[in-house]
Amino acid sequence: VCACVRESVCERERESVCECVREGVLFLSQSPEAACLSAEDISPSSNGPRDDDPDDLFAEATEEVSLDSPERQPILSDGPSPAITPVTPVMISPRVDDEDEEENRDTFDIQISVSDPEKVGDGMNAYMVYKVTTKTSLSIFSRDEVCVKRRFSDFLGLYSKLASKYMHMGYIVPPAPEKSIVGMTKVKVGKEDLSSVEFVEKRRSALERYLLRTVKHPALLKDPDVLQFLESSELPRAVSTQALSGAGILRMVNKAADAVNKMTIKMNESDAWFEEKQQQFENLDVQLRKLHASVESLVCHRKELSVNTASFAKSAAMLGNSEDHTALSRALSQLAEVEEKIDQLHQDQSYADFYLISELLGDYVRLITAVKGVFDQRMKAWAKWQDAQVMLQRKREAEAKLQYANKPDKLQQATDEIREWEGKVQQGERDFEQISKNIRREVGRFEKDRVKDFRVVIIKYLESLVHTQQQLIKYWEAFLPEAKAIA
């Protein structure tokens, strides 16, 4: 049985892997039994301790979905690269309730920095390596201070693992930064120009923000993959980075959600909160994108101003050089210097515009996509529950029919199946309630963090504005006597 969206959707039931998996749909919740297991049951294809428990209900599911197993190879090599890291059907039982969260916040003491980008290798095989430094007093870490080297695909790998583990439970997993073929090609080719330098800095900053957001999440902070990412000196390479971009994964997740939208039974929302919140996030998405575009225009003009100021400074310098009158010549040269300094201020301010405001808005546009994904996961969970109910009904009807036929062994099988599906229905309901609860909590946390993030940015931005003005005051005060000195 194909363990993708729903049994009835998959047309090729005979094949062990259906269309959906081949196209790379990120498979999330498999068998209903999975929800019961605790954190320690981890499939063999992920990091962490192996568990060969014969009662492992995952065994079957894992085998079917694991992309590493030999039977899969021929199928996978044909189609487009679906290489997602093997799905880990890990369910961390939601022990992190509100109290734990508050506790975590009080003792949240972890600093992460991403620094020292270094180019490794040559030509098109080259890549950048970043130093990730973690300083913390938290006990889950083995040391106070750790330094590791990571490349971009490692970050993507981390995100894909976290997304596959947590998104279907309704956790908002912060997305990793975007891939950029153009940006990276320039860097690989070895251009040491300003745009490659800017690109690397932009990426470094984005990676740092990504990690900080990830560890801010109380459940993710404790995740073994996260800990390994931050602490291990060696990290197994991510399987294939083609499909691993944050947006790529979210797209696949949302593709699954689209399938959900084509469902025949529309979900009737008993809880108005979800409907309202979804609408709010839709609106916010639109607004944030507009804001982001607006700020990008600001950044662009600021850069233009810097260019024009530099150009004017040069022309003033030339004018000063050609001027006979000594004091006027001097004043004009000073004017040119002042304008050059102002140009530098414009550049610095444009970095502030960009890194503080523009990137914040960009990050939130991406985060909202993750939030929307999580709401869709809830709809999926609901659909699965409903389908189980439908199935149960069918099984009951089948059993009823078999009552009148004289086939005792078939009857037994039917009865067994009924019990199986009763279990699935109960599990479906539990999963749905759990994800609903998780989403409420996650949204609350997201909204608090959002306000905090924006406040921090406003303060930093104001600080940069004040600094710029104070520098300007210095420059003008220095220039005034020069202008007055012209005889």
Next chain:
Amino acid sequence: MEVSSAEAALSVSASSIRITDVTQDGDVLTFAIASQKLNSSAGVCVFRIYEDFDWLQQSLFSQENLPGLQGIIFPPLPSKALPSQSNTQTKALKQLGFLALGQDWQSYCKALEFYLQQVAAHPTLCKCKALDSFLINSESPGKQRGRKGIFNRLSQAVEEMRKESHKDVDNFFQNERNKNTNLAALSKVATEKLLDVVMTEQKLALACGHFATSLHLCVNQDDAAAVAFSKVCLKLSDVIEAVNRNFEKVASNDLSTLGLGLDLESRYQEAEKVWECVLMIACKLIELETVKKGTEKAKASKREVMEAFQKAVEKEFNLISSVAKQEIERFHSSRVNVLKNFLIGWCELQLNTAKEFAELYSQHLEACRNMYSE
């Protein structure tokens, strides 16, 4: 620099001349020009259109019986503004440069005002009756377009002369000419570059305005979380709005001082170029005249007449030369002074703006720090 000689003097104070208002009626701009009567507390106000300014300039050029007129560097009159609807800003910028910017023709009026002040302050030009009439007659100077000044008569010749390279009259003028050519080009470039800067500052102000408005659209009162976020967005909107006003101020400062100053400098350099050509032509004419007379007189072979003529020609030549030299000195000291004043004005305005906004941003910062620490 009031002139108090026995000759017909200007009846108003040069430094009191102001353009106090401008009204637009279709294509036509009407300027209100006010000035203070000398030795009296009475003020005068007249209304003029661009054509009246043009008439004044022509009158100045075509003054007769003014010895050494050819040596004078005439203050440059800004080009005519074409305010019709079909005239887009790009066209206006091409035509007028800096003078096209600023609200309600402020920069343009300032430039015209400056022109009048310069003419009134010129020791020779201020005596021109046309100027007095321009400034105090309630009726406009009339449609006297018949009289063409030197400039018009020789305008074509001017262009010809500039293209050819002629041996200069004097080494002094040769030197001056080289410097002038260089400075004219450089100040034109500097003016254009500053114009680019001001345009970009205005674009930035606009972009900030849009961004601030968009932030307002994020306001949402649905629930407590939305309200909290809305407050933050509104705060950011206020900050960006302040940045908007900041840029507008900075652009306006650039425009009203340095922009105007560089534009004036640029046009003065051009005026000097024209002056050089006029000078060369005048000298050339004298040369030709000498040759002509010489040929005629040679037939009559009246040596005394020839000598007398030669002396007269030399006298005229020397007069032009001395006026020209004086003009150059005056020109240079005046332009240095003008630039100095504009640079000081510019610096002071920008300094004040920087202080004002440093204060404003600090207040916002203080307020935010207090609010968010709760």
